[in-house]
Structure formats: structure tokens, C-alpha cells
Amino acid sequence: MSEQRPASAAPAPRVVVTAGTTAGAAVREAGLPGKGPDAVVVVRDPNGQLRDLSWSPEADVEVEAVAADTDDGRGVIRHSCAHVLAQAVQQQFPDAKLGIGPPVKDGFYYDFDVDKPFTPEDLQALEKRMKQIIKGAQRFSRRVVPSVDDAKKELAAEPYKLELVDIKSSDNTVDTSEVMEVGAGELTIYDNLDPRSGEQVWGDLCRGPHVPTTKHIPAFKLTRVAAAYWRGSEHNPQLQRIYGTAWESNEALDRHLELLAEAERRDHRKLGAELDLFSFPDEIGPGLAVWHPKGGIIRRAMEDYSRRRHEEADYEFVYTPHVTKGQLFETSGHLQWYKDGMYPGIHMDAEHDAEGNVRKPGQDYYLKPMNCPMHMMIFKSRGRSYRELPLRLFEFGTVYRYEKSGVVHGLTRSRGFTQDDSHIFCAPDQLADELTNLLQFVVGLLTDYGLTDFTADLSTRPEKFVGEPESWTVAEAALEQALKSAGLPYKIDAGAGAFYAPKIDIHVTDAIGRAWQLSTLQVDLQFGDRFDLEFQDSDGERKRPWIIHRALFGSIERFFGILTEHYAGAFPAWLAPVQVVGIPIADEHAEHLRGVAKSLRAKGIRVEVDTGDDRMQKKIRNHTTQKVPFMLLAGGKDVEAGAVSFRFRDGTQVNGVPVDRAVAAIDEWITRRENASPSADAFTF
RNA sequence: GCCGCCUUAGCUCAGUCGGCCAGAGCGUCUCACUCGUAAUGAGAAGGUCGAGGGUUCGAUUCCCUCAGGCGGCUCCA
Structure with a gap:
């Protein structure tokens, strides 16, 4: 899924943060937006590091304001939203242990160790809690933990976080940059503070940065649950992962959800069935079309x-053949390196005597996972x-x-x-x-x-x-x-x-x-x-x-x-299974269209004439749903004039086109392998 | 391979808190209609409710196993 275009293509505004004051104050003084889709959520320091708006440098420094509707801004919103999710989960399921919760492309996730996997109803309930938390405008507050021991004491109830602290403190060779929990140099915890009392409501080991308050998460949605291995290894326990997405505005969220819906409409598995292209019969086996x-x-x-x-x-x-003796794949190295990815061998040609002793050992044949060894044999011939x-x-x-x-x-x-x-x-x-x-x-x-x-x-x-x-x-x-x-x-x-x-x-x-x-x-x-x-x-x-x-x-x-x-199933005309359909207005016009079809077929064009007893309108509907690029209609007027009327799959039409010109235009379009979908304004007859 | 969810007619989906002949729309077939740019009307056929096992007087419904699908994780020569 693509990242949506930043709303403002202008270069990020720069502001100077005076020593001892906060980035947020500088941003406010510069008159930069504090709310809305282009609200500044963090700043980037001269080293390229993102900093909270509450960050206060020791010397004057010029920073770049990072708006919500940028890739970085969305990343911060999503990461903060992951924290809100984790807080909601621990409210609802106090025994849930925290894994990690980073932003990812188009969203975020958070992993939890819970006794029972989350249900779709749980997600709804969690969304509700998250909305309350967001409404509560909790402040994200960064706190440096003085020592590893302090961190461990504070995180005693969070075994996975302890593991991260251990990795960080004991082994610098592990790349922790992907893990949002621990940053370089120091260990930090982000506390969620109640805006009135200043009391700590929740906290998480995290390198940050975050939006200033939960209110700066304008729009989010939890999307699905799935299991995921702790730290990505199948030898580790499986945690329950909740995926969500978050955006700088409701409009951006809606656009994203619409894109997902569009992807679903275009799903080739769905279109494959609707357009009668292929299937995966259970009787044949998974993954075999x-x-x-x-x-x-x-x-x-x-x-x-x-x-x-x-x-x-x-x-x-x-x-080359589809099966071969195992020896060939030993020579190529496949059997040593990737046997797991191959279908098991077929044992052939073994012979036994009357007592069941092996007279001839036989050998294994394998379905080929790659063609290369066969091509090597051709070179060697x-x-x-x-x-x-x-x-x-x-x-x-x-x-x-x-x-x-x-x-x-x-x-x-x-x-x-x-x-x-x-x-x-x-x-x-x-x-x-x-x-x-x-x-x-x-x-x-x-x-x-x-x-x-x-x-x-x-x-x-x-x-x-x-x-x-x-x-x-x-x-x-x-x-x-x-x-x-x-x-x-x-x-x-x-x-x-x-x-x-x-x-x-x-x-x-x-x-x-x-x-x-x-x-x-x-x-x-x-x-x-x-x-x-x-x-x-x-x-x-x-x-x-x-x-x-x-x-x-x-x-x-x-x-x-x-x-x-x-192409969302609407293949270019040169690839379309049926390139032209003739639709008679009434039965008596079918003969005329059969003649047109004959001329088209003579040029190698795939054409059908729909002589079924559906009404003409229904036929148009059917062939439009089947994404036929050219529909040729003919009624009394066309027959008389030796013409046809074009209807394209986008609904546009050109009426009364002389048959020879229509045939030539279609042929030309297909022959030059035009990939655009044909439409009335692309033709002058 | 692992975790979760799903499987009812060709397709999309209702439904049964365990009980008479399991429903709809689309599609299919038949008949009528012959119509100028996205659904004409009427009728009919079609399901051992994914498979096997268990619990029960009784299972499509509850339990177990398996298969297939979906979403992730891991993998991807």
C-alpha cells in the first residue's frame, strides 16, 4: 500500500530553539500550526534525530518542524497510537505483558502476551477505550532512567521489556534500531500523565519521540489481530499482535481505508472467479491452479x-522435463540447501527378491524447483x-x-x-x-x-x-x-x-x-x-x-x-479474453452483427455475438461486468446504414460508425497493443 | 510449520439458543416478451449445511480429528 502524498510539498519550516526553552515553544512562536492535519508534532535536530516538542536543548539550535501529514509525522502519530493501544489493553487485560509496538508502513502494531487471543469484539472494546484515552489528552512525558538496574526494577512485571533492556545493556552487537523500545545511549521511559493531576497513568520503555499529548492522534482504527513470534523467531513464544492504522486526519484515514477497499475489489483471487479465469480446486491441492x-x-x-x-x-x-533424478539437484546444490522447499522425492525402480531383500536399491526422483540444472545440461550436451x-x-x-x-x-x-x-x-x-x-x-x-x-x-x-x-x-x-x-x-x-x-x-x-x-x-x-x-x-x-x-x-x-x-480485471484490449461483443437490439439485427464479427475474426480478433434472449440493456450490463473492451450494438438504423454503434466499458458511446471503419479502428487499437481502456474520446471515425 | 478466524445451492450470504419438508438474491434451465446503450416477467431445477468420528432419543447446530480457505508470523533457491 502506498504512503499517501504529503499534503504540503513545501520544504519543512525551520525554527531556532533557544537554549533552555522547548522546541514546542519555538514552534508556537513561529506561528506554526499546533492542530489540524499539518500540526507540528515533533522536530528534527541538526543530526537528523527526531525530538519531542518538550525537548529543550542546552545550546541554541536550528531545527526542522515535522508536520503530522509527513511520513515522519505519521510515523510518530502511529507510534504514539501504539502506546495508547497498549495502555488500553493493559486496562482491559491487566495480565497482558507488553512486547514491542513500532510504527510500520501505513500503520502500527503492538505485541502482547495474553492467555487468550484477542477476539474481534475485544478490538471494538479496545478502540472504545483508546478513544477515551485520546480524549483525556494525556501528556507523553520522557524520562531518562538513571541505570539499567533502575530500569529493570521498574519493569520487573514486564518480562519482554526486561529482555530488551538486557540485550541493550549486555550486547551492543545486536541491532536494536528497529526496536522502538530502546534508543541509543540511554534508556528512556515515556510516561502518560493525566493532564490535570500530572499523575502517571501508564508508562512504557521507549526511545520516542511522541506527539505532545494523546489528543494529537487525530484518527485511528484497529485493523486486525494475528499471532507473531517474539523478536521474529519461530523458536520464541508467539505473542498476539494487534494491527492498527493512524493518520493526521479523518479524511486521510478514510482515504487509506478506501484504498484498502479498492485493493480488495481488485483482488485477483476474487476477479479470477468473477471473470472465470482460473481456480484452485481442492481436489488438486493447495497452490495448484x-x-x-x-x-x-x-x-x-x-x-x-x-x-x-x-x-x-x-x-x-x-x-525440459518436470522431474529428474536427485543426483542432478545434488550437483546443483538444491538438495543440500533447499530440500525443505522441494516436494519430497519419488522413490523409483527399487527391486526386491522373494525374501524382501533389496536386489536393486532404486533412486529418488524430484519435481524440479528450478529450471537451471536442466539448462546446464543443454549447455553441456x-x-x-x-x-x-x-x-x-x-x-x-x-x-x-x-x-x-x-x-x-x-x-x-x-x-x-x-x-x-x-x-x-x-x-x-x-x-x-x-x-x-x-x-x-x-x-x-x-x-x-x-x-x-x-x-x-x-x-x-x-x-x-x-x-x-x-x-x-x-x-x-x-x-x-x-x-x-x-x-x-x-x-x-x-x-x-x-x-x-x-x-x-x-x-x-x-x-x-x-x-x-x-x-x-x-x-x-x-x-x-x-x-x-x-x-x-x-x-x-x-x-x-x-x-x-x-x-x-x-x-x-x-x-x-x-x-x-x-488493471482491476479490465485487461487491455490486446489481452482481453473477449475483445468485442456484438449486441443486437432485437433478434433480427443479429445477422448483421454476425457479418461484422466475421470481418473481425478474419483479423484474428476475439469476438462474440450475444444472441441470448436477455434484453439489450441486460447484455450491456453483463458484458460491462465482464470488462469486455468493445461492445458493438446494432439496431434497425445501423443495419440500414451498414453501421454499428460502439459502447465502451466506461459507458461512453459512438453511434452509427460504418462497419469497415469500425473494424479497422478496433484492429488498429489491438494491433498496436494499446494498454489504455478504449473510450469514445479516443476514437475519431 | 505456528497462532486466530472461517467453510450452508454454481456465486454472495441468511438461518437453526440441538427437534416438523434448510431460506434469499444472483446465476442456470423452461416459457412468454423482440425491446436503442448497466438488471423484462412468470415458472422450474439445484443443498447427506467441507469430510470423518464422538456426545445425544435426535447433530447442519455441541465436542474432537482432518481437509480447504482467510489474516498474520516464520519462510521464500
Whole structure:
């Protein structure tokens, strides 16, 4: 989900805080807003650190005022809201122990150790309490705890907080920056003070900063409960996590909730059923899709176009089997490294004598989780010359991965899927150019499908890796160079590489601002040696090729799911399963439309004539819901004039268009693979 | 794999605090209607209430196990 645009794009105002006075006073004196969506909630000091408005520096300092409607401002509101949630939970469930409660993208959460998981009714009750707390205008008050022992004494009833204090005091190697509880240098507690009596109502170990009072949390909503492992490890106990969201105004909250509703409407699992594209029959198994005819047409159109582009870019097409002997995956390393993610082996060919003794041991076959080992076999099938390089092998290769039951999710995370997989074998001096071209190819192809907003991650050597660190460095540098030449914005994701290769991941942002990881490019460091691959160079020496793994869609199923959501099911006309529907006003006009359909079909256009006995209005409704891009109506006037009337899925219409011009316009629109949804104002006949 | 929730007709969902033939809308089928830009009318068919086991005189309803789904966590070659 995307962060909403800050309301004010103007640079943050700066104010000078005089020594001994508070940031809040300076902000007030400068006349900056103290309430409303652009209220200043914290300030940023010259070191970039966010500070409470009650912060009082020892020397004069210029700070930046941080408004509620900025990313940082929302983060502070959300974090404060998490505190309010925790206070409400401990009011309602006094035995609840606190975990952590940080802001996250678009919201916040807080983890609790409770005997019974929270119910939806609990959430309602908690929201009510939170509203009371917020109304009570409690002050967030920062207090430095003098020593670790003091902190432990004060937090004696909070075992998880004690653990955090221990980690902080005993082990500086643990990165606690993600944990909002403990800051750098000193331990602090934020007290919630009653505004009248000044009495401490609640408190939490926290590095801050916070909004001045709970009243500065203008709008929030608790969204769901879920379990989460303490400190993210499955070896730790599970806590109950409550998720919520908080915003600078009710309007911003509503916009966010509307975005969530829109995402739900676009959910490819829902649209997949409504548009009759695919299904996941229980009888087949979780994460294994069957493609219905309409989904099949879209998929084939996607694949056909991709094939054509690959042909133009000098790829060679190969096919490989879905199962193989275990030995191949031992050579590749999969069985040693990722057996858990593979379907269990199929034991084959064992023979026993009459007594049951093994006469022939047999062996295990495995469903392939990746295509690469097969492509290595193709390279190895004969001697290779430098003249053949770069050799680009391409396959729509279906792979099977044993995804854990809890992670299977429609087409975007399934157990059987098809990679548009390619392995490029090149000489070391070809690597950099090949990567650069490849990046341009990726972005070009994705753009043709209507995706326009890209970023990249360069994922470097992980903790668990194979190979020599030096070759990792070389490969990482080549990838980074390619990113620079392609001019793609990127960031480095340290330690996120695959165990055998550093990689570039391409992310796209969809129509409603969500980022999806799609393509991946990896410089392989292993397979050359593991499979003993060689080519003979111009100097007569046998050398190892470098191998680039790459998938553009990643998985066709997943890409299909993403495109479905990007277009909200209204696919571009060139991909739409039914591109044109003819709707006769009455039965007697059907014949005319059949003639039109025939001309369209002759151009390869997918067209139907709806001769059912629904009324014309009902047919329009049906085909609009089915997101058909072109509806052609014909009644007496059209038949007489040798014309048709266009109705588009957005409701616009153009009447009385001569048939040959209508056919030509539709054909032209589809042939140029226009991704926009056709509409009356896009056509002049 | 872990935690919670869910599973009633093809779809979306009522309902049964344990009790006669389990309901609606949409869809499907049949008949009538032949209509100018988002739902014509009438009728019919369709469910061992996810599966198995238990408690009970009686289970779709309560309990257990399993399967599948949903939301997270962990994982993601």
C-alpha cells in the first residue's frame, strides 16, 4: 500500500530553539500550526534525530518542524497510537505483558502476551477505550532512567521489556534500531500523565519521540489481530499482535481505508472467479491452479508476445522435463540447501527378491524447483565455442515448490508455477554489456504490458552463501554497473542475495501504488564449477562461462495476478479474453452483427455475438461486468446504414460508425497493443 | 510449520439458543416478451449445511480429528 502524498510539498519550516526553552515553544512562536492535519508534532535536530516538542536543548539550535501529514509525522502519530493501544489493553487485560509496538508502513502494531487471543469484539472494546484515552489528552512525558538496574526494577512485571533492556545493556552487537523500545545511549521511559493531576497513568520503555499529548492522534482504527513470534523467531513464544492504522486526519484515514477497499475489489483471487479465469480446486491441492479458457487466452496472449520479444532479442527456446533424478539437484546444490522447499522425492525402480531383500536399491526422483540444472545440461550436451556466446536459453519452465501451508496465496504465491526463465552463458568480458542490455530488455518488455514505474534492489552476499567472496565482489560490481548504465533508480539490499548468487530485483508500482517484486537477474557463481561447464576460447584455452539467471515476469502466474490487480480485471484490449461483443437490439439485427464479427475474426480478433434472449440493456450490463473492451450494438438504423454503434466499458458511446471503419479502428487499437481502456474520446471515425 | 478466524445451492450470504419438508438474491434451465446503450416477467431445477468420528432419543447446530480457505508470523533457491 502506498504512503499517501504529503499534503504540503513545501520544504519543512525551520525554527531556532533557544537554549533552555522547548522546541514546542519555538514552534508556537513561529506561528506554526499546533492542530489540524499539518500540526507540528515533533522536530528534527541538526543530526537528523527526531525530538519531542518538550525537548529543550542546552545550546541554541536550528531545527526542522515535522508536520503530522509527513511520513515522519505519521510515523510518530502511529507510534504514539501504539502506546495508547497498549495502555488500553493493559486496562482491559491487566495480565497482558507488553512486547514491542513500532510504527510500520501505513500503520502500527503492538505485541502482547495474553492467555487468550484477542477476539474481534475485544478490538471494538479496545478502540472504545483508546478513544477515551485520546480524549483525556494525556501528556507523553520522557524520562531518562538513571541505570539499567533502575530500569529493570521498574519493569520487573514486564518480562519482554526486561529482555530488551538486557540485550541493550549486555550486547551492543545486536541491532536494536528497529526496536522502538530502546534508543541509543540511554534508556528512556515515556510516561502518560493525566493532564490535570500530572499523575502517571501508564508508562512504557521507549526511545520516542511522541506527539505532545494523546489528543494529537487525530484518527485511528484497529485493523486486525494475528499471532507473531517474539523478536521474529519461530523458536520464541508467539505473542498476539494487534494491527492498527493512524493518520493526521479523518479524511486521510478514510482515504487509506478506501484504498484498502479498492485493493480488495481488485483482488485477483476474487476477479479470477468473477471473470472465470482460473481456480484452485481442492481436489488438486493447495497452490495448484487450473486455467479456465478465458484465463488461458490472456495467458497465451501474454506468453506469445513475450516469446516474440525474446526471439527478436536472440534467445533460443528450449524445453525440459518436470522431474529428474536427485543426483542432478545434488550437483546443483538444491538438495543440500533447499530440500525443505522441494516436494519430497519419488522413490523409483527399487527391486526386491522373494525374501524382501533389496536386489536393486532404486533412486529418488524430484519435481524440479528450478529450471537451471536442466539448462546446464543443454549447455553441456556438446563442446561449446566462444563463437556461440552469449548463448541465451529460454524456457517457460514450470516448477514446483513445496511452499509452507501458511504462505500459499492465490497466484502470487503458489506451489506450481511457470517461470519465464532464461540462462545466459557468456564469456567474462561479455558480462557487463550483457547485463546492461538485459536490464533494458526487462524494462522495455514490462513497459509493453502497461507497467511504467520501476525501481531496483541490488541484493548482495547473504550470511549463508557458497563460493569465494572475491567472485561475489566481482559479480556484485558488474550488477551495480549495469544498474548505473541503465539509469534505473536502485538501492542496495545487503545480505539479501540468493545463496549462490547476488541479484538485481526489479520492483514495479501498480495502478494503486503498491510495489511488487517482479523480475530477477542473478550472476551465478556456482554452476560453472558445479556442472564443470566449459567453452573453448579464441586462444584455444578451455574456460568457464559466466552464467546469468533471469526471469522477467518471475512467474507467469504471479505476473498474471499482478496485472489482473493493476488493471482491476479490465485487461487491455490486446489481452482481453473477449475483445468485442456484438449486441443486437432485437433478434433480427443479429445477422448483421454476425457479418461484422466475421470481418473481425478474419483479423484474428476475439469476438462474440450475444444472441441470448436477455434484453439489450441486460447484455450491456453483463458484458460491462465482464470488462469486455468493445461492445458493438446494432439496431434497425445501423443495419440500414451498414453501421454499428460502439459502447465502451466506461459507458461512453459512438453511434452509427460504418462497419469497415469500425473494424479497422478496433484492429488498429489491438494491433498496436494499446494498454489504455478504449473510450469514445479516443476514437475519431 | 505456528497462532486466530472461517467453510450452508454454481456465486454472495441468511438461518437453526440441538427437534416438523434448510431460506434469499444472483446465476442456470423452461416459457412468454423482440425491446436503442448497466438488471423484462412468470415458472422450474439445484443443498447427506467441507469430510470423518464422538456426545445425544435426535447433530447442519455441541465436542474432537482432518481437509480447504482467510489474516498474520516464520519462510521464500
